[in-house]
Amino acid sequence: MATEDIKIENKPSFKTAASYFDSKNNGNKKKTWKSLKQIISSEKTLPWPEGTVLYSSINAPPSFRPPEKFSDLSGLPALYTDPATRLRYANKEEYATILDLPMDITAGYLALRGASSIVG
């Protein structure tokens, strides 16, 4: 009760409701929040006329060039991959550091490169 009073007091004069889109206060309005992904996928399923430009249709194309390999640690061009951690490295000094790296750091580097999934 007390909180409602405060909210009413806080309502700026130019608004019709203190919080129009607050899901808790609006009993009659059912608004389920949708993420962008959901919005896009539901948009895709509709029968749009030919040539309509949708959010999902202007995505950049995939890269046609082979990705270069860079060392995860330094960013230098990497010639080698450590089979144990799957980290890329450029020289033996970096390899020596890789051997000492704790698991969470190696996992962090892999996740940064987007290579943490088992399949990829």
Next chain:
Amino acid sequence: MDLLEFKDQKPEPDMFHSYTPLRNSTTPIIIDNGSYQCRVGWATNSEPLFVFKNLVAKLRKERYKKDNVESSQVPLLQVGNDIINIEAVRFQLKSQFDKNIVTHFEAQEQLFDYTFSHLGIDTETIAHPIVLTEAFANPNSSRQYMSELLFECYNVPGISYGIDSLFGRYYTEPEQENALIVSLGHHTCHIIPVLEHRAVFENVRRLNTGGQHIITFLHKILQLKYPAHSTSITLSRAEELLHSICEVTLNYKEELMRWLDSDYYEQNIKKIQLPYANTVTSSLTLEQQKERKKELARRLTEINARKREERLAEDEDKLTQLLHIQEMFEVGVVGEELENALAEFQIKNSNDLQKNIGNLNMRIVKTKMKIKSAKFAEEAEEPPVKQPKTNKMVFETEKDMNEYLQNAKKMVSCCDYYKNFNNFFFSQRQEILNRKTLRKQRKQDMAKRRTAAGQERMRIISQLARKEKGNDDFGLRDEDWDIYKTISKDGGDTDSDAENEKLVALDETIREYEPNELEEVNPGETYQLHVGIERYRAPELLFKPYMSGSSEAGLSEVIAYVLSLFKPSDQLLLAANVIIIGSLSSLRGLKERLLSDLISVRPFQSKVSVTVAKSPGLTAWLGAKKWTEHPEFEKKLLTREMYDEFGPEYFLMQPFSNLYCKTPNGQTIDVEAV
């Protein structure tokens, strides 16, 4: 090389502007609603009145502070520039944006409240038309909610939606018919071809990498490089670094090759000092710790002594009582008094009584002894403490060496001794370290299958496991058992505690006499970030999204792709006028890089030009302002009547807006039944 420091700039809270000059007018309000910043101003202003980050921080009401007066003064909802320290509320931050699309209208509403109240509006409704920017190909459902919010909640008279990049072009180059807009945003980048003042919608492409990705990428690599400082490397600091030292390089590969040279590295590395509190050196704290321990021990002994004395008094008291009973026995008192006394001590007969008295006597004697010995111990404990602890680690010749050392320090001529002494320590230290690394190496080799050591181990194990009937004499000799030592993973010996202790002690002595030899760095240096290749690596993400696992093409590749969608004559027109807008375009070297990449994909000697818009972050707002001055503006306003008539997703198209496509089948996404 001078040290850089973080400025950690705090935003200044926006002031509440006065509404008076514009009261009762219909001056449009221009809101450039970007996923990074929101820029707001009246159409009569020459530039936005205020700019704030599109963020809301909803602080949790802490339960224990519920009744506290102070807590009620701190607003639970902080919006935009009211958020003084973003890092403190990082986990409570909310934005209305999901990528570059507004999906979270609760937050949008709070931000609109902030916007309108800071404009000073205090009337019943917002009596001004709104010009609002939105993303390219903004989904109908998002726009529909936006219209609903503005019409139903704020009662605005009219709305005009436009695309920020198109407004930006309108402001920068209104007279140019054709352009290729490269709009670099916080979450996304757009490549928008414009022919004869019209955006070619079907050939627009969006790259889902933006400034925010660069910042998080930089943040992450620095955190992984300096795990010890991961908490002091914050996102806002990464952002600051991006703007202060990051650059786009013309040729990334060549730049990397340059960094292989250690001289180049030394010259170009940027050192950044993290704030740190100068802590007291470790030796002092060690002393203090010892002191504290001693103090604690003393207090404990005191407590024990007091307890003992108390027990002693108690026992003596009991003894006198028992003696009294004994006396009564002896005198031959019979009656209630005796009975009571016996019951109290749970004594059945005189034998029991004797035993009890004996026990008590014994106990008293023991306690007295203990008290005495404790007192002695306390006295005895004092003297050995005076000896310095370092002497514990004694080489037999240490005392002599100490003397040598003193002499050496006084007289340079005695340098030899000193050197010998040092060498002795260093060689010992090195020996231990070598042994340690050797062990580590062996352990690693053993753990892996394909090393010689590992295979040898497997061979021995399989031999041991083989069962041979008959002449098995294993174990007859003691040496047989040593084989188990060789196959254990740490090869029989581990880093023993004794060795570790010795190493620590050696370090200590060396540090004492030769402070410079061990890398005893000044404490500030461990709080420095060395940012080298990262300066170029982070912005390179725009051109190589695969560095963070995205499969999309890079910026230059997408530009080339968009151009390839046109016929050659149009390609010429577009490539001749490439404009970069968006706040990210202030990155150094970006223009040159785009130009060089573009030239490499264009036909020989064809005209290519790349320009960066002036004040690239504000172009969208300024373009929108220019639109309000256009004669068509009034006609292209979406009014409340149209909203009621044509449904919430309807809007009027204008040269800078998205295309209106009615959602098919008459079914609108998520229209609630009233």
